[in-house]
Amino acid sequence: MAKPLISNPFPMYCLNRAQILGNVTRDPEVRQIASGQMVCTLGIATNRSWKDQSGNKQEAVEFHSVVLWARLAEISGQYLKKGNKVYVEGRLQTRSWENESGTKQYRTEIVAENIIMLSPKSGMGSREEAEFSGGIRPPNAPSPAPVAEPMMAGSEKISVEDLPF
Numbered sequence: 001m002a003k004p005l006i007s008n009p010f011p012m013y014c015l016n017r018a019q020i021l022g023n024v025t026r027d028p029e030v031r032q033i034a035s036g037q038m039v040c041t042l043g044i045a046t047n048r049s050w051k052d053q054s055g056n057k058q059e060a061v062e063f064h065s066v067v068l069w070a071r072l073a074e075i076s077g078q079y080l081k082k083g084n085k086v087y088v089e090g091r092l093q094t095r096s097w098e099n100e101s102g103t104k105q106y107r108t109e110i111v112a113e114n115i116i117m118l119s120p121k122s123g124m125g126s127r128e129e130a131e132f133s134g135g136i137r138p139p140n141a142p143s144p145a146p147v148a149e150p151m152m153a154g155s156e157k158i159s160v161e162d163l164p165f
Contacts, residue, residue: 016091018110020064021118022046024084028068030077040073042066042080044088065109066090072112084119088112 025043032038044066049059066088068076080086090112099105 017089018092019087019089020044020046020110021087022064022085024080024082024086025063027082028077028080030073037070038073038077040068040076042068042076044086064088065107066112067093067109068112068115072115076112076115079117084117086118087116089114 022044025045028040028042030038030040044064046062046064047059048062049057052058088110090110092108093111094106094108096104096106
């Protein structure tokens with residue numbers, strides 16, 4: 001049997017990655033499932049603009065469903081709000097179910113594995129404080145003063161030091 005001229009460098013590998021940067025479209029919905037694990041669902045809108053063949057500016061918006069699990073769900077529920085800018089990295093997953101009339105429904109979601117909050121926390125005014133809330137702080141910038149954060153019912157308070165980013 002003849003050997004192929006070009007071999008596949010990735011014979012058994014697949015990649016399922018999604019990376020989006022957009023705005024939260026609604027306040028996150030956090031709930032606890034029967035096993036006790038926390039899950040958070042939220043919507044994110046991404047925008048793009050371009051010029052068509054006649055030179056007119058065109059714009060389009062895509063809406064994405066995002067699911068976060070465990071500690072990431074708790075953190076998102078506590079810190080994200082409608083309108084916040086956020087970077088989400090994860091994998092695509094399609095679920096299916098039957099609705100009340102027996103019709104099969106499908107939803108493709110991003111199952112988040114990492115997020116970066118890019119909007120400043122409410123009540124923070126300076127540029128250094130805004131950058132710190134996104135996980136980046138200039139080396140000589142003073143540490144921001146602690147801000148009281150809302151607590152979720154039935155859970156311990158999450159401090160900035162607990163955030164994984």
